[in-house]
Amino acid sequence: MGRILSIDYGRKRTGLAVTDSLQIIAGGLVTVATGELFDWLKDYTAREEVERIVIGEPRQTNGQPSENWERVMQFVRRWRKAVPQIPIELYDERFTSVLAHQAMLDGGLRKKARQDKALVDEISATILLQDYMRARNRSLS
Numbered sequence: 673m674g675r676i677l678s679i680d681y682g683r684k685r686t687g688l689a690v691t692d693s694l695q696i697i698a699g700g701l702v703t704v705a706t707g708e709l710f711d712w713l714k715d716y717t718a719r720e721e722v723e724r725i726v727i728g729e730p731r732q733t734n735g736q737p738s739e740n741w742e743r744v745m746q747f748v749r750r751w752r753k754a755v756p757q758i759p760i761e762l763y764d765e766r767f768t769s770v771l772a773h774q775a776m777l778d779g780g781l782r783k784k785a786r787q788d789k790a791l792v793d794e795i796s797a798t799i800l801l802q803d804y805m806r807a808r809n810r811s812l813s
Contacts, residue, residue, distance in 0.1 A: 673693060673694060673695060673723065674693070674720075674721035674722050674723030674724075675690050675691050675692070675693055675695070675720060675721060675722050675723060676690070676691045676695055676698075676722070676723060676724050676725075676726060676801065676804070676805070677689070677690045677691075677701070677713075677716075677717075677722050677724075677725050677726070677801075678690070678698070678725070678726045678727070678728070678763075678797045678798070678800045678801035678804065679709075679725060679726070679727040679728065679797060680728050680765065680793050680794075680796040680797040680800055681706065681709075681727055681728060681730070681740065681743065681744050681747060682706060682740070682793060683706060683740065683743065684705070684706055685703050685704070685705060685706060685793050686703065686704055686705075686706045686709045686793065687700070687703045687792075687793025687794040687795070687796050687797035687798075688700075688701040688702050688703070688704065688794065688797050689701050689794065689797035689798040689800070689801045690720075690722075690801070691801065691805070693721070695723075695805065698798050698801040698802045698805060699798060700794040700795060700797065700798045701794070701797070702794065703791070703793045703794050709747070710747070710750065710751070710754075713725075713751075714754075714755065717755065717758055722758055723758075724758065724759045724760070724761060725751070725758060725759070725760040725761070726760075726761050726762075726763045726800065726801060726804045727744060727747070727748060727760055727761070727762055727763070728744070728762075728763065728764075728765025728796075728797075728800050729744070729762040729763055729764050729765055730744055730765060731764060731765075744762075748760055748762070763800060763803070763804045763807075765796070765800050
């Protein structure tokens with residue numbers, strides 16, 4: 673069984689999270705510069721067995737696409753064309769950044785750490801992946 677990798681795609685930075693090989697636990701992986709993301713992912717998937725990628729679907733609270741929508745869709749199309757053997761799936765990412773900030777507060781992180789945008793992106797990717805796994809497990813039950 674391969675890992676599931678999640679992407680919290682941003683204009684400048686992109687947070688990544690991944691499951692363990694049994695797909696039980698999701699954990700933050702890294703934050704990379706968005707311009708380097710494609711090559712970073714190709715390298716990572718060459719080293720690690722990745723079964724699928726889940727990318728945050730950027731929507732506003734009213735369900736309409738957000739300003740980041742087209743950038744995400746361009747990345748998805750590029751990935752599907754270049755690496756069709758690893759499916760990439762969109763998953764609603766609304767409120768993941770809010771939940772990431774709340775998790776940082778609840779975890780007792782100091783203000784300086786909470787202002788680390790790379791950490792917020794990585795935590796957001798982790799929350800996205802946890803939600804995806806929870807929803808998938810419910811649908812399998």
